Amino acid sequence: MAMTAPDKLRQRARLAYEWGRLWRAATKAWPAPVLTAISCWLCHEPGLSLSIGVGLLALATGLGWYGRTPAQAASAGMRAGIGAFAVPVAAFHSYFAPECCTLAAMLIVNGGCGVGVGVLLSLESTRLQSRRNVFLLWASAVAALCGMLGCILFGPVGLAGMAAGVLLSTAPVAIYRRAIA
Amino acid sequence: MGSLAPMDEATRSLLNRSMAALADGERGAFDPAYRTLWPLLVKVITSISGDRMIAEDVAQQAMLKILARVSTFDRSKDALVWSMAIAVNEYRSYRRKLGNRAVDQGEWLMAAPPDFDTPEAITIRNNLREAAGAVMGQLQPRDLEVVVAAMYDSQRPPLAPAAFRKRLQRALANTRVIWKRLHGDDGTG
Numbered sequence: 001m002a003m004t005a006p007d008k009l010r011q012r013a014r015l016a017y018e019w020g021r022l023w024r025a026a027t028k029a030w031p032a033p034v035l036t037a038i039s040c041w042l043c044h045e046p047g048l049s050l051s052i053g054v055g056l057l058a059l060a061t062g063l064g065w066y067g068r069t070p071a072q073a074a075s076a077g078m079r080a081g082i083g084a085f086a087v088p089v090a091a092f093h094s095y096f097a098p099e100c101c102t103l104a105a106m107l108i109v110n111g112g113c114g115v116g117v118g119v120l121l122s123l124e125s126t127r128l129q130s131r132r133n134v135f136l137l138w139a140s141a142v143a144a145l146c147g148m149l150g151c152i153l154f155g156p157v158g159l160a161g162m163a164a165g166v167l168l169s170t171a172p173v174a175i176y177r178r179a180i181a
Numbered sequence: 182m183g184s185l186a187p188m189d190e191a192t193r194s195l196l197n198r199s200m201a202a203l204a205d206g207e208r209g210a211f212d213p214a215y216r217t218l219w220p221l222l223v224k225v226i227t228s229i230s231g232d233r234m235i236a237e238d239v240a241q242q243a244m245l246k247i248l249a250r251v252s253t254f255d256r257s258k259d260a261l262v263w264s265m266a267i268a269v270n271e272y273r274s275y276r277r278k279l280g281n282r283a284v285d286q287g288e289w290l291m292a293a294p295p296d297f298d299t300p301e302a303i304t305i306r307n308n309l310r311e312a313a314g315a316v317m318g319q320l321q322p323r324d325l326e327v328v329v330a331a332m333y334d335s336q337r338p339p340l341a342p343a344a345f346r347k348r349l350q351r352a353l354a355n356t357r358v359i360w361k362r363l364h365g366d367d368g369t370g
Contacts (some may be wrong), residue, residue, distance in 0.1 A: 024253060
């Protein structure tokens with residue numbers, strides 16, 4: 001081991017802190033590669049699955065590294081997103097699968113799942129003392145990306161349904177909070 | 182090991198707050214945490230190693246490890262105990278890297294260190310400190326926690342006073358066992 005000048009040590013310590021945070025955030029984003037792998041395997045659209053998966057991993061890691069409210073949002077969004085991923089996949093592989101492939105059914109399954117996730121996250125955001133909309137924005141983004149990995153099965157309509165569901169259930173809450181603030 | 186002045190409540194509280202804030206991602210808490218930790222690390226490792234140069238060297242590595250792991254810090258725990266456990270482990274690794282130089286288990290263990298600064302007295306004192314440091318480094322984190330709390334008058338684990346005394350007693354008994362294993366039995370109990 002070699003001695004380091006105080007200023008240099010401070011810089012190295014700061015760098016160690018940031019790397020430590022980044023590494024921890026990356027390990028906490030473990031569901032992203034798992035969901036991506038399952039999505040690639042089930043949906044046979046590796047290009048799209050990988051694009052969304054990489055975006056999800058980068059977003060969850062970035063939010064976790066930043067810390068504070070965004071880090072809480074990443075954890076909550078990932079938890080809700082696992083549900084949003086599982087519901088469309090289960091619907092597609094269930095006994096009712098043939099009925100799921102009509103346009104209306106796809107919108108109901110994916111959009112309904114998105115709305116449910118958005119409502120859950122809106123409720124969770126009410127527990128925070130401050131920065132509720134920041135939490136809602138980032139948690140919704142993470143959950144929507146997780147859900148979209150499962151919606152690839154339904155094609156572009158499924159993806160749009162999930163995104164629209166999350167947006168429709170969270171945007172009014174955020175706008176209302178802003179209005180009364 | 183030399184005795185250290187008890188850490189005052191305000192400093193300990195500042196360290197706890199800074200470490201919890203850093204774990205949450207508050208970058209503004211970096212400088213207070215760094216400034217509070219550095220002298221403590223040097224002081225504790227100096228007391229274990231008995232060598233200021235080695236202590237500063239090991240404290241640097243310990244500081245990097247503590248800050249790299251601070252995002253895993255559990256705010257319900259005492260930041261001082263948590264940090265010192267990492268520092269002692271770092272000192273243990275340092276010693277291991279040096280190849281665990283065999284300590285002469287001869288007569289020097291029996292001899293009481295004289296109170297004047299002859300080369301022989303300095304060597305004996307350094308050897309004793311090094312031997313004590315090796316023993317501290319092998320303590321279980323649970324035992325180390327109570328020993329550090331008792332030595333530096335830092336925040337105690339959430340235990341009743343009687344339970345703390347019992348745990349301290351057990352930790353000291355374990356310390357004796359490790360001492361005997363590493364350095365032999367001098368027959369004084």
